[in-house]
Amino acid sequence: MKVSSEYLKQFTQDVFERMGCPANEAELAADCLNQADLRGVDSHGVARLSGYVRLWEKQRLNATPQLKLVHETPSTAVLDADLALGLVAGPHAMRLAMDKAKQVGSGWVAVKNSNHYGIAGYHAMLALEEDMIGISMTNASPLVSPTFSKSRFLGTNPIAVAIPAKEEPPFVMDMATTTVANGKLEVLQRKGEDAPQGWAQDKEGNPTTDAFALKKGGAMLPLGGDREHGSHKGYCLGSMVDIFTAVLSGANYGPWVPPFVAFLDPPANPVGDGIGHFFGAFRIDAFRPADEFKDHMDNWIRTFRQAESVQGQPQVLIPGDPERLLTQERQQDGVPMQQAVIEDLEKLASKFELTFNPMQYA
Amino acid sequence: MKVSSEYLKQFTQDVFERMGCPANEAELAADCLNQADLRGVDSHGVARLSGYVRLWEKQRLNATPQLKLVHETPSTAVLDADLALGLVAGPHAMRLAMDKAKQVGSGWVAVKNSNHYGIAGYHAMLALEEDMIGISMTNASPLVSPTFSKSRFLGTNPIAVAIPAKEEPPFVMDMATTTVANGKLEVLQRKGEDAPQGWAQDKEGNPTTDAFALKKGGAMLPLGGDREHGSHKGYCLGSMVDIFTAVLSGANYGPWVPPFVAFLDPPANPVGDGIGHFFGAFRIDAFRPADEFKDHMDNWIRTFRQAESVQGQPQVLIPGDPERLLTQERQQDGVPMQQAVIEDLEKLASKFELTFNPMQYA
Numbered sequence: 001m002k003v004s005s006e007y008l009k010q011f012t013q014d015v016f017e018r019m020g021c022p023a024n025e026a027e028l029a030a031d032c033l034n035q036a037d038l039r040g041v042d043s044h045g046v047a048r049l050s051g052y053v054r055l056w057e058k059q060r061l062n063a064t065p066q067l068k069l070v071h072e073t074p075s076t077a078v079l080d081a082d083l084a085l086g087l088v089a090g091p092h093a094m095r096l097a098m099d100k101a102k103q104v105g106s107g108w109v110a111v112k113n114s115n116h117y118g119i120a121g122y123h124a125m126l127a128l129e130e131d132m133i134g135i136s137m138t139n140a141s142p143l144v145s146p147t148f149s150k151s152r153f154l155g156t157n158p159i160a161v162a163i164p165a166k167e168e169p170p171f172v173m174d175m176a177t178t179t180v181a182n183g184k185l186e187v188l189q190r191k192g193e194d195a196p197q198g199w200a201q202d203k204e205g206n207p208t209t210d211a212f213a214l215k216k217g218g219a220m221l222p223l224g225g226d227r228e229h230g231s232h233k234g235y236c237l238g239s240m241v242d243i244f245t246a247v248l249s250g251a252n253y254g255p256w257v258p259p260f261v262a263f264l265d266p267p268a269n270p271v272g273d274g275i276g277h278f279f280g281a282f283r284i285d286a287f288r289p290a291d292e293f294k295d296h297m298d299n300w301i302r303t304f305r306q307a308e309s310v311q312g313q314p315q316v317l318i319p320g321d322p323e324r325l326l327t328q329e330r331q332q333d334g335v336p337m338q339q340a341v342i343e344d345l346e347k348l349a350s351k352f353e354l355t356f357n358p359m360q361y362a
Numbered sequence: 363m364k365v366s367s368e369y370l371k372q373f374t375q376d377v378f379e380r381m382g383c384p385a386n387e388a389e390l391a392a393d394c395l396n397q398a399d400l401r402g403v404d405s406h407g408v409a410r411l412s413g414y415v416r417l418w419e420k421q422r423l424n425a426t427p428q429l430k431l432v433h434e435t436p437s438t439a440v441l442d443a444d445l446a447l448g449l450v451a452g453p454h455a456m457r458l459a460m461d462k463a464k465q466v467g468s469g470w471v472a473v474k475n476s477n478h479y480g481i482a483g484y485h486a487m488l489a490l491e492e493d494m495i496g497i498s499m500t501n502a503s504p505l506v507s508p509t510f511s512k513s514r515f516l517g518t519n520p521i522a523v524a525i526p527a528k529e530e531p532p533f534v535m536d537m538a539t540t541t542v543a544n545g546k547l548e549v550l551q552r553k554g555e556d557a558p559q560g561w562a563q564d565k566e567g568n569p570t571t572d573a574f575a576l577k578k579g580g581a582m583l584p585l586g587g588d589r590e591h592g593s594h595k596g597y598c599l600g601s602m603v604d605i606f607t608a609v610l611s612g613a614n615y616g617p618w619v620p621p622f623v624a625f626l627d628p629p630a631n632p633v634g635d636g637i638g639h640f641f642g643a644f645r646i647d648a649f650r651p652a653d654e655f656k657d658h659m660d661n662w663i664r665t666f667r668q669a670e671s672v673q674g675q676p677q678v679l680i681p682g683d684p685e686r687l688l689t690q691e692r693q694q695d696g697v698p699m700q701q702a703v704i705e706d707l708e709k710l711a712s713k714f715e716l717t718f719n720p721m722q723y724a
Contacts, residue, residue, distance in 0.1 A: 070650075071648075071649065071650060073466060073467030073468075073645070073648040074436060074437070074465075074466040074467060075436070075437040075466045075467040075468045075648070076467035076468055076644070076645075076648040076649055078649050078650060103436075104435060104436040104437045104466050105435030105436060105437040105438035105470070106435075106437045106438055106468060106470055108467070108468055108644065108648075110649055145669070146666060146669055146678045147678070147679075148671055148672060148675040148676050148677065148678050148679070149669040149670060149671055149672060149675075149678045150669075150670050150671075150672050151669035151670045151678075153665070153666060153669055161598075161602050163602075163605055171601070171605065173598035173599075173601070173602060175592075175594075175595040175598055177595075178592075179586070179591055179592045180592065196590050196591070198591050199591075201672075204672065204673065205671075205672030205673070205675070206672070223585060223586060223592050223595055223596075224541070224585060224586065224591075224592075225591055228558050229541055229558065229560050229561075229586075229587055229591065230537075230540075230541045230542065230585050230586075232679070232681075233537045233538075233539075233585055234585075235681075236523075236535035236537055236681045237535075237599075239533070239535070239666070239681065240523050240525075240535060242662075243525055243533065243659070243662065247655060247658045247659060247662055248644075248646075248649045248650065248655065249649065249650075250650055253658070253662055254662060254665050254666065255665065271658065271661065272658075282438070282470065282610075283435070283438075284610075286433075286435040286437070286438040287433065287438060287440050287472055287610045287611065288432075288433060288440060288610065288611075288612055293609060293610065296609045296615070296633065296634075297605070297609060299633065300604075300605065300609055300615055300616060303515070303616050303617065304508060304515060304601070304616065307507070307508055307511040307512075307513035307515055308511060308512050308513045309510055309511055309512070309567075310510060310511060310512050310563075310566065310567030310568070311566065311567070313510040313511075313567070314510050315510065316508045316509070316510050316511045316513075317509075317510070317594070319594075319597075319598045319601065
């Protein structure tokens with residue numbers, strides 16, 4: 001079943017408002033989840049809405065936060081998000097980074113005491129409006145083992161970078177620092193299929209193709225999969241994200257990162273506050289005239305698009321292409337919804353005395 | 363045969379001086395190559411010296427460059443390296459980034475018109491002296507194909523990040539954005555062994571285990587190896603490096619990056635000047651008190667060191683551990699040298715009327 005993305009967005013906004021979020025913040029948060037649905041990151045869209053509600057019910061999430069500036073220099077800042085939705089703290093922090101970039105060429109904002117911020121790319125892409133390069137990272141529930149280990153010490157810790165072009169669409173990368181995002185394993189679970197080697201390991205740290213490995217105490221693997229294929233590099237990248245987002249900001253890092261799921265309590269003896277994000281903005285014309293840069297970006301993109309394909313394989317894609325094409329499709333045809341997610345939203349509607357009746361918009 | 367690293371460094375400095383480099387720049391460049399030898403990146407140490415000499419002979423490298431500031435803001439700058447050794451341009455640019463970080467919290471310097479800058483980590487680590495986080499990237503000779511393609515459009519485009527700790531050694535990551543660096547394939551070639559799947563592809567873009575694939579018109583693969591294992595993420599990272607180092611600075615990017623080997627001419631119709639680098643520095647106390655940060659870094663490092671090992675696998679390593687241990691060993695026992703490299707250095711000695719007689723220091 002496909003549902004209009006506008007309908008989903010409005011419903012999401014209504015739920016956040018019923019939680020007590022101010023209307024403008026509810027709208028911002030709904031837009032962030034909606035962009036995930038449009039861009040095909042189904043695990044980070046409206047399917048996650050009830051997860052935020054459960055965190056709020058456990059008082060681990062503050063619907064009326066007062067974001068506080070903890071420290072700043074002309075090009076940097078640390079924000080205490082006061083347990084806000086990351087969906088709200090993220091854009092706020094990103095815009096602060098952009099304001100700093102306007103003043104001094106670049107801006108960097110580390111955020112502590114936050115919650116899950118949706119898709120990393122949403123925040124990075126805000127910079128595109130102002131001819132800036134945007135960077136966004138977050139740490140996340142520890143589900144990933146460092147190379148050689150069976151301890152779950154890192155999240156999927158994504159990195160997103162958005163770079164403007166002129167006539168071509170922007171370059172937008174948004175990648176978990178693991179071989180695959182958790183959502184890819186969930187797809188296989190639903191289909192009852194095995195995972196390729198290199199995606200996960202079992203509880204003892206052995207390679208496995210069991211798509212349910214994570215639920216049985218196993219772990220996801222850093223990008224690279226195993227040492228021979230460079231998993232230590234994925235481990236480096238995930239660690240860098242953990243340090244930038246949490247050790248710089250004063251959030252929890254490593255095994256202390258509070259889990260997104262409300263049925264798991266955060267670890268005792270936290271080493272910081274909430275989870276951490278990190279945002280950056282470069283003003284293009286802090287390096288060279290924006291027009292000149294964007295001409296070269298167009299050339300870069302067109303050159304790579306014309307790379308010679310391997311026989312039987314698709315044309316080379318530019319980072320951001322698949323999500324942009326899917327957005328066009330879903331804006332027109334609606335967002336495909338699983339029955340379980342629809343039922344979840346119906347329960348939310350009932351809890352908050354709202355109506356969720358997507359059939360009429362299907 | 364093992365040779366004293368001091369002897370190798372002095373010889374390297376002598377060669378650069380005979381090329382006409384000012385003594386202080388020759389020493390700096392020699393130190394950069396020497397650190398590669400000590401850290402075990404043998405492909406980027408003294409073994410590469412004759413390569414720089416050949417570029418100089420072809421007038422593609424300027425021994426007496428005048429580095430020019432092309433543009434700056436309080437937190438950013440673009441440098442024209444005037445075809446300098448990247449080994450000289452790199453530290454110069456990194457220190458400029460650090461100066462800017464002192465003033466406004468962070469500093470970012472893009473460099474164009476440069477040459478190969480040795481190991482990325484060398485430059486990033488300069489920031490450690492000043493309680494800063496250092497970041498270093500460069501583009502490089504195009505040997506890597508984007509996912510789905512057989513065109514060689516990217517270099518191994520490394521990313522290095524150095525982060526200070528207090529009692530623990532610093533966190534130092536320094537990684538090619540490919541499954542492995544080219545030097546790893548060269549090791550297998552010398553041993554006559556095959557490469558694992560996922561390291562390289564043949565001329566047609568098919569997976570191969572031929573360690574000589576690159577020399578037969580094949581390509582190296584982005585970190586991840588294939589689409590199923592996330593090679594599009596390695597492609598994203600390598601592309602980001604290409605854009606930050608070259609499109610921001612005005613250097614050549616993609617297939618236009620001039621090859622390091624002097625026997626291949628740079629592509630006609632360049633899109634910029636020379637190759638590009640990108641450096642960044644964050645002052646730790648632009649985010650939180652340095653002491654507090656470094657206490658948490660110690661805790662991060664100790665926690666990860668104590669991660670539970672998989673049976674039969676080594677203890678978890680912290681990025682920078684292997685290189686640090688090797689440095690200690692090689693400072694004491696000398697740098698292992700292959701006969702071919704020794705002969706290469708003997709030829710350089712003869713060309714420049716120097717003495718290369720490592721036996722007496724072996």
